[in-house]
Amino acid sequence: METIRNKKLLAAANGQRCVNCGVKDDTVVAAHYQGIRAYLLGKGKGTKPHDLCVADLCTACHRKFDNYEISTMSTKYLRQIDQSEQFLYCIMQTLIRRHEAGILDVK
Secondary structure, eight states: OOOOOOHHHHHTTTTOOOTTTOOOSTTOEEEEOOSTTGGGGTOBTTBOOOTTSEEEEOHHHHHHHHTTOSOOOSSHHHHHHHHHHHHHHHHHHHHHHHHHTTSSOOO
8 A cells, every 4th residue: 555645634734733732832743643553554664654644733742642651551561552542533633623624525
């Protein structure tokens, strides 16, 4: 499967609120999924997952996801699962946002 790339999907993060914490500042970007299934969604060595697998995150939340600091579960394995699930939820919120804005059309 070819990796999906779409600049319009990524640029739509500009001016949005962070889907994780709700902050609206100039740091919100379309952050690519970094969870336990990232390699099943287009990630590879030097390659990010599909552009459909992004969440509108502020710099602080993006850093926390990248550094596995979001979850407070007791073990590393549980933290990885919990964080991956939280990131996927943020992606779903972002996809709904893109659809409501008319950027992502579902036929």
